[in-house]
Amino acid sequence: MRFDTIIIGGGLSGLVSAIECARAGQKTAVVSAGQSALHFWSGSFELLGQAGGETVIDRPLDSLDTLPENHPYRRIGSERLRTLLSKVPGMLSDAGLKSAGSLDRNHLRLTPLGFLKPAWLTLGDYVAFEAGKPLPWKKVALVNIYSYLDFYPRFLAYGLEKRGVECKMAAVNIPDLDTLRKSTTEMRATNMSRFLTDSAVDRLAAEVNKVAKGMDAVIMPAVLGIYSDAPVECLRKGVDVPVWFVPTTPASVPGVRCQLSLRDLFIRLGGEFLPGDIVKGGEFEKNRLRRVYTVNLGDMPLEGDNFIISTGSFFGHGLIADIERIYEPVFGLDLNVKGGRTEWYRKDFYAPQPYMEYGVTTDKEFRPSRKGETIENLYATGALLAGFNALKEGSGAGITLATALHVASRITG
Amino acid sequence: MMTLQQQNISDNNFESCIKCTICTVYCPVTAVNPDYPGPKQAGPDGERYRLKKPLFYDEALKYCLNCKRCEVACPNDVRIGDIIQSARIKYGRHRPSLRDSMLADTDTVGTMASAFAPIVNFTLGLKPVKLIMDAVLGIDDHRTFPKYSSLKFETWFRKNAAPSQDKFKRHVAYFHGCYVNYNYPQLGMDFVKVFNAVGIGVRLLDKEKCCGVAKIANRCVKDATRDAEINLRSIREAVGNGCDVMLTSSTCCFTIRDEYSHVLKLDNKDVRDHVSLATRELYRLVDEGKVKLVFRKDFHKRVAYHVPCHMEKLGWGIYSTTLMKMIPGLDLVRLDPHCCGIAGTYGFKKEYYNYSQAIGEPLFRQILSEKLDSVATDCETCKWQIEMSTGLPVENPISLIARALDVEATMKANGVE
Incomplete structure (x- = not known):
């Protein structure tokens, strides 16, 4: 051929x-x-x-x-x-x-362990800060999915609090993920993203809203949007404060x-x-x-x-x-x-x-x-x-x- | 000299797993059925425990479709699907049920059903019968059964085609498979039509049994091995006579080439490369300039191509699509690689039916979103599933080519009298 x-x-x-x-x-x-x-x-x-x-x-x-x-x-x-x-x-x-992102000036991305590292381009929904400026938030909620082990809010809080951001940690649950939890080995970002679509996202947004009150932003693990932007957009629309994502342990949803x-x-x-x-x-x-x-x-x-x-x-x-x-x-x-x-x-x-x-x-x-x-x-x-x-x-x-x-x-x- | 590492590598590369979890991303079952532990856990992870103690075997491995999408995705060449199938065979505690044996024994059931085809087709379509099969056997009553043909392909071939094959200088042997023989002889007729038109004669194997894919899936391993040995003997004989063996089913082809050695542990090295798909061979002949295809000018169709999972594993979808693209009136739509969910006999079983349909749903949705005349695919069970779930007709690429071919002009172009 x-x-x-x-x-x-x-x-x-x-x-x-x-x-x-x-x-x-x-x-x-x-x-x-x-x-x-x-x-x-x-x-x-x-x-x-x-x-x-x-x-x-x-x-x-x-x-x-x-x-x-x-x-x-x-x-x-x-x-x-x-x-x-x-x-x-x-x-x-x-x-x-x-x-x-810009070729003239690096921005800072938030790593899963709470460090800020220089980067050139970052996907639209992921946490990125302008370098050399105070962080844009006073109070954020670090919202994990209940019983998901590949996301470390404490590390993120440590990194953010050093830079003057007050952090609140929470874990939310929706019944759609209960079935996935049956196999403890399968509670992964990419697997969750296959269940977090359509009306499940609305239910997730409702849960996130309960802990997001009074916050400047919500930071969540990247567990949505493996095949399209739609679930992410839906969540952002449903949550009353801006939602941003941080990558997780692989396999990575943005990567796939x-x-x-x-x-x-x-x-x-x-x-x-x-x-x-x-x-x-x-x-x-x-x-x-x-x-x-x-x-x-x-x-x-x-x-x-x-x-x-x-x-x-x-x-x-x-x-x-x-x-x-x-x-x-x-x-x-x-x-x-x-x-x-x-x-x-x-x-x-x-x-x-x-x-x-x-x-x-x-x-x-x-x-x-x-x-x-x-x-x-x-x-x-x-x-x-x-x-x-x-x-x-x-x-x-x-x-x-x-x-x-x-x-x-x-x-x- | 083999290094120490080489001597300690297992048949299915399970030591090469680095636990990256990429396979789980591409498993169609994980997406719909959380009771399935997923390919990493069911495959290499579980294998470590099973090697220690067989009691670690998890019956949930039965949910595996054997689609091999995990193997296609694996960056480390671990034969995850083979590990899972081998574990099911080695450690599975339940004997195959009556239903499983019936679904697996395509030859016996096919022979009987063909003999009484009109009655069988009528009866299998009746709602009360379906309800009884559902309740008694566990064959889901939503499933549409493939129709049986009263004329077996082998019978048609012996009577109508065999006598005229001697006039050709070159021949291939055709492994038609159960589906062509008992359900859909037309595909076999199309294969003979296309190959004869380009000047290649067709022979049947001395003895052909079911390839064994259904028996392997239902853990009837002894029967599968017996059939496989008969097939290998016939294939060896054909190859010895200078005939390569052609198939029109990607799954039968994959089973004979790879499952015989990987799962049934039969040695097929000597003939493996002589077993091929008809589309691959036809493409080769056209590409090397050895044959010409002349197509009709009045053929117009918009067709979507679905890559069956085992075709994806074979890596030969490119031959089917390239051939179809040669047809001037054919507007080819590429579908996203996605399992249709039926996985042979899996989707017939009551306990899996809903998973089967949920797995195929994105594919059906994509098919229905395109304005299509038909769908093309190289696998018969994908055909049943897509026809039942979308209402669109599904054809093998060889049948499409047969329909689009200007037979007389093709014969002339290839010097066939």
Whole structure:
């Protein structure tokens, strides 16, 4: 089967480049080996939260020179980064997701443990504060769902009270969730979101109102709106004070929503999404990748003019570590791994870990190589790339999105 | 040399589970039935306990549809559905009931019902009979039974098609399945029509038994294994004669390719890749330029394609949709991937009927929201469920192609006399 562009990996990076290719009229396929790391998403995209040991608030794109020279951001350059990333809110909106944020100034998102962390874009219904200003509330109610264990109001209260917000903690219940509670293991955000629809939301709103009186806002765990905005809008309409959400322990409702919305947008644009399939390897002619073989499609390969590999880092199985070595399992691409196992990590758990920066090395067009030979029509994007520590920098989503958009725009010319 | 880790990996990768809970998000049962512990708990989590002591087996595993959507979603390639099915077989304490054995034994029931088809169809449609079956057997009286055909496909084939197959140079073997044989021979006729039109002869297997999916689901494992062994023998013989085996049912195909080895523990490695779906093979032949399809100009239809769960697991929906897109007059609507809820014999059972309909509800709603002439799908039980629940006719893509094909022009284009 022939395509213009074939994307290996159906997470955030793969879907974003796939959407761009399909939008440009290319015949595009995505091969996705199971669901992606988006299912762990907080509801916020980070661009750059830390540089040179300092928290970045203003003009994150001007702080790039503190990053290593080979960092993906520096290779794209700040001007082009701005052009590429300014497309993201529009794409999310096309997929049906509202977001807010600016490339010129980070805002602060509220983490589930009550910390404030810099972020670039946050989904419309999630708690985000303007940096450098007092918090906009005096009194909030932290409203959990009764017997839901993956939401920690005390941590949130600790974080908010330090910043002068009086917090009231409450748990509400509606009979619609009683049945779900029968299996104690199943009282999860995503499961609740499948029951919290239609009239159940009205009942929930009535319960929330009982504890929301006199409050400036209600903060709730993200347990609504897995398939659409409708339940969230309905709850906000039914509750007398503004309702905001904080992400929960995975699987994450905003994450699943984002994954499915982007996938659906890609399919609406005519793309082929192959779920639950694994690319086993490919055939090269000279330095070009001609076709890839998958587990499900067997002896019928996918042929393409261009390929993008967005298989993630260790967590997404884009990189595999065994006792002796670290490798890229699809094509055996060249990596920046140095030394043996003892060099991969530092004993201080909180120190920047060398393995976090491991990934596929590429030329300036993000084309990886095998045994030193660049593959002319294969591009790598997202967490699979070498040369950054997303955790320390607070840069994971930005790199994922920027490299995907950069590569897609090169391919679609 | 195998590493120590490799030697300790189980058949179904259950050690690879990182407890991420992603499978639970995509389980159609969890969304409607809180009595089901969910795929993570029923699968890898529960397995750890069961390996310690079988008494940890939870009868609620019976609610699993075996749709395998958990496996498609799993980022770590854990065969969650296989773990659950294997546990039901290994630890299930109740023997299959009379009703379950009847629903599972499609060959015996089908043979009998075909012999008296008009009476059986009439009787099964009567409200009093349905009420009795509901009360005595536990087959839900809301369920519409598929009609039985008085002419079995095999009988039709031997009489009408077999004599003319020798003239073809190449042949495929057709595993028609119980549904085509006892209920809907037209699909088999359509398959023969399409393959003959492009110059490929059709043979039947020496002996064909039910693929076994219903017996596996109802834990009649001994019978399923016996049937599977007969099928594998026939498939080996056909493959030995140079005939690949084609199916028009995604579930039968999936069962023979994957459930035989994963659940029944039969070795089918030698023939697995020779067992394929008709749409996949037809697509391959067209794509490689080996055959041409010429379609009628007066065919106009707006059709929505539903990917059956086992088709999603096979990963071959793309072949059916790509073929349908080749039909110039066909306006193809893609439906969201969603289980229809019937899961073979599951939706016939009184205790599951309401869950079955609740699971399929979003799919039915989407189908009814589109202005469609019909729905296409590769699975017969999805067909029953969607027809009963939406009132729209449902066809196999092969039947659609047969209907849209300009047979004479296609024969000419492929040099068939």
